[in-house]
Amino acid sequence: MRLINVDTLALEEFFDHNRPRYAILSHTWGPNEITFKDFQGSRSSRYRGGFNKIDGMRRVARDQGYEWIWIDTCCIDKSSSTELSEAINSMFSWYEQASVCYIYLEDVPPEDDIAARRSRFRRSRWFTRGWTLQELVAPRFVEFYNSSWECIQTLPASQQLAHGSSSGSGRRRLEYRPSSRLSFAELVADITRINRKVVRKDTDFADDITVYSVAEKMSWASGRETTRKEDRAYSLLGLFGVNMPMLYGEGNKAFERLQEEILKISDDQSIFAWGYGLPPLPRGGLFAQSPDDFAGCRGITVREEAESPHYTLTNKGLHLGARVTNEQPDCRLPFYAAINCQEEFSSTTGSFQNSKDTLAIPLCRLGNRTVRPPFTAPVSLPLVSFGESWPQFYISNCEIPRRFDLFYDSISISFDMEIVDRSVVTTVETYPLSVIHHSAHDRVLLVFNRWETPGEASTTLLVRFRLSGELPDIALRLGVAAATEETDHFCIERHEVATIEKEKSLSEQMFLLKETLWEEETEWDSARLKPVVRRREAQRYKSRRVDLFLEVRPFG
Template identity: 40%
Template sequence: MRLIDNLAAALKPPTARPPRYAILSHTWGEDELSFGEAQPGFLRATPSSPRPGWDKVVMARKMALDHGYDFLWVDTCCIDKTNSTELSEAINSMFKWYAEAEVCYVYLCDVPDDDDIRHRHSQFRRSRWFDRGWTLQELLASREVHFYSKGWKFLGTKAELSDAIEDITGIPSDVLVGGDCRVPARSIAEVFSWASRRETTLEEDLAYSLLGLLDINMTLIYGEGSRAFIRVQEELLRTYEDESIFAWEAPPNEALSQPTSGLLSPTLAYFEASHRFLKPRIWTRLDTNPVTITSQGIGVDLQLLSDDSASGQWLALLNC
């Protein structure tokens, strides 16, 4: 893990056992500070023209120093994204890095300082930060989260704003304020539902951004598109006995156009209403065979019931 040394205003060489640090969560713009620009003393320089991407790193460093943290991690400039091995390691470690930070500063660049965040139609509730894929695990993994407006006005902590955040995200407040947010403590379907309306610039990243919450590791293959989400589901089948992974529903018009999509969902969006499918608490199956994944498809033991109609359809009972 590579950190910004706030006192030296320079990047600290990577270390396996980092010191106490703060971490930044934000949405990316077009003028972000890159790893290549992070030369010694880089945060003491002044850009020749206004640059919000630079300014927010400078302000995050100032905030960390004010709070007594000598080190800061920012995804834009602390990862060498030209190195595919480093990028893959970083994405697979991201949840851990946010979980181990002393504090996470959430910078909401689209929320004005005078926003009434408690109001139902506030800009806070419409912030782009709540719509992005990567920020989901950043919200949940971080123990202490501080929200800031565009002008770096303190808006409140995750605990203080948990009711509003639950209303915005659909994530239960008890999970937000310290409950276990990862699979297997939560069902796969529930975690997928939290991400179902979020977006990422690259299609693959919507799947990769969930690796930490799902507690799995995977090789990243940029360019695979929707196949990334299928691979995530296949890895989950190999790792957990959680049948809620099959509890998804396509909209009627899409179901008619794709009647043979298989057991696995082609998209996270189909899990939007799956938050109600929880981990089984009463019974477990003892007489089933493990799930198998082959080139011919997926093999799984499920109890089937006929729907007693002329359609010839069968119903599969899921243990969730």
Template identity: 40%
Template sequence: MRLINVETMKLEEYLGSQIPPYAILSHCWGTEEVTFQDITGSGWRRIRGASKIKRSSSICHEHGLRYIWIDTCCIDKSSSSELSESINSMYNWYANSAVCFAYLEDIDSSKGRELIRKSKWFTRGWTLQELIAPGQVEFFDRQWMLIGKKLDLSSLLSDITSIPEDILEDPSGLIFCSVARKMSWAAHRETTQEEDIAYCLLGIFGVNMPLLYGEGARAFTRLQEEIIKEVDDQSLFAWGFPNPNSMQNDDCFLGDGAGVLAIHPVDFAMSQNIIPFPSKSVVQPYSMTNKGLRIELPLVKVINESEIHWTALLDCHYEDDFSAVIGFSLEKTEKTSEFLRSSKIATRRYPIELMKEAELRTVFIRKQLSKRGSKKSTRKCLIRVKSIQPNEYTMIRLEGHNTKWNRDTMVLNMTFEFQERDRQYASSTIMFLDDHINSSFAVIIGIRQGQLSVPYPYGLAKMVNILPKPGNVTLDEWKTECKGATIDWDGTREKEVQLYKLPNDSDRDTPLTIKASIAEEEILNQWIDVLDIEMRRDVLIEAANNSKREIFNVLTSYLT
């Protein structure tokens, strides 16, 4: 650890127990700060930022201390290894300091203490640990006039930062704060580098990890993964509560796919009062795997307008509220025990009685990290054709929007690409032809996913429709007409029509009934959409009694 000797104004280096009593300067970086390379030279006193070093060193000397640490010039940031070591050690350096001087250069305290609320010092990510860790913090205004000490200002500071007064007065109580609460303190703070919003929280959570500048939001994901290794606190997953003062719809709280981990501390903005229940010996440990978070949770199956999702109940609740637990919504994936955290339903409180309906299950929740405003997802649809008479119709796929058809496996692969405040869909037209009698019908399948815009609410809509070929058009004309068919989004998941006897259909005395329906099925441990198309000749009862032959031909295939 390098310290500035306030008498010689030179850097001195100390190791381990050799470190003498020292002060620390906490400040917001400005223009022309003195760097490590500057202070080891001779002309640093002419740099604009030198005044902060001189004034804080003078105050340090008044406190009877010979040494001060200032991040801008005591760390050689050109060395990635030194920078990583320093950031991982910084919380302890603040905690072990004799005093921390917080310089609020944008405040004139002569107009009252309350003005410190407007200081940008309280909006910076790094100053969070600089407020909490030191036992003693003294606040100075732009003129280096003492505003007050942390203990004297604890009520005002708590009101500004939402950090409880007892934590400000005794930082050792930090270990008793929930993960969600600590995350909420950083919800509205900013850092110059995207990665620093994670790195500035290392000491507050008592974890260490290497620094990888350039990884972007991945840094905050790694931070949460390290927390999982160290702390048994499910409030880490209690994020995504809607802001009651926001006009945003609860059912659109993210607007895109979400993983089990938060993307930024702002996701915890409304989670400051979430705490875990007292630990129970029966709670199983959880961990992050290559399939996502492996965790045992009580799940409640919810069926809403033919859509199925699960409510996962966490081992945490609102402080002083024992009538409800915190839960979030899960959507199933193509794998039986794998889920994706729903981006359509916000995290919320659920009555404690719901625990009685829950089934305790070990599941995997995907650790998907996606940027807001964009999402690409795919769905598979298996086509299954059933015929109670010999099938005279040839099946062809005529046209598809965002779909690819594997004729061999009879599977449609549907792709959706989302844009902010928009909706996307995938559709396909499957035509059945009987060239001998100039007969045809088309089955249209459509799946739509919506975003925030009206009249397309967020969610998944499925439809199927059957279009019989009119008798007065040719097959070529019919193909052209089907290509331009409008998708009926008000349609249903099930449709049934009849093709009546055509003028040249003398060998067939009964109409052909076609039924089509779409539903989800579990096939080979995967949940996929299945389009069932059934064709049958509705023979008369007496004709059926005379006939002993019935052919049931199922054309099916399996996912590869």
């Protein structure tokens, strides 16, 4: 590890046994950064714009009593692939072992009110970059600085600047007036969507690296960007305690390799929870394509009391034993395999979830293979939904082949209900389990697919509503039939029910109308239901998507 002397600006190499105390920089790259080659060259490079950042940091560090600093732009020889690979694999530990990390926000001016809703602080580019995630969570102490190298605040909050508060570069603390809602740590957690305990630095993250589930940590990286696609995976190595070689040019394969490496050292099955809390994705498979697929997994925790049998990744796929729901008699519907994690706190509902529920991933049989199908997502189900046995099966880790027309020549039906006034109408349950129940922005999205090759196919959806007051619940029975490539039939029936009789409903003969859709409004005490058909073609896949929009609105 090379460090810069704050007095001489000379680079010196140190090894673990003789490494001195040092301060480390977290920042975003600009167009005129000083590289390792520049730093070794003539002094003229010190007049470039990028040197101001180096000079500002060394002044702050020297004022605080540090003799050595580390900056990635000029302390790593990126022309050496071997050195770059070693540095990337060591980066997390370098930030963890630093005495302090200075977070320099070049796009935040001194006059910025960081607590304001549209502050430059909230919109800083630093919060959007992939590498800065580990640079926030790994260090024991961090200090935020604006573009003038004035200290904004420290984390943890109790870690005050130990070297006074007199004026001078890096030593003047700006007064932060927190809103009634957010402390500074809560503000940073709100911006980054990182667990508040991690942001507050309650404990050393490196000591608690397995406390937070794989899915939750992946969710912290969702929405972040890197210049090179592979770095979205490489920037997360330390977060999961894994090492792997750098292979620039492999694209999304890097993120798949990262997940494979995590599987080798962890029995945390939340790695398979990707897609949870999101609208169903038009692809299946064993692994996620990027951290963005975990955006809905912020509140996912490992079920400590859950049995967790071993699993292995082979050339055939993932060999797994798991409790499963009964395989559906309708081969178009997936069954679900329980994984040892749960949603402890739902960011959608803002409440703690039932501890007797568990997450489950959708699976279906494809010949002699078991696959995770497209247009499906994990769901949270009661433990009583699963059998007591632990069947063994292989989940294919290959992309679902195009030759299987049952997926790619499919019709995707979404049933999109807008609940205008939730104080009047709420949804209670849906059936079948393969229907994805996604609540966000006062909408419920239900999606299922016709997976057969061309030929007549039909299915039934059931949704139970509850109206405020003493009225009985009602269930809407949505029948869909796709008779040909061009013809679809829809019908909606309304029934007053106490509960959905699931097995009986599934086996009932479908009632299909010849008309396209029942489009009349129906009254239900103080609410009315109005379905509307919307059709659109899915360009990427050989499928059609038909949206049924059901408006649930009180009278008046």
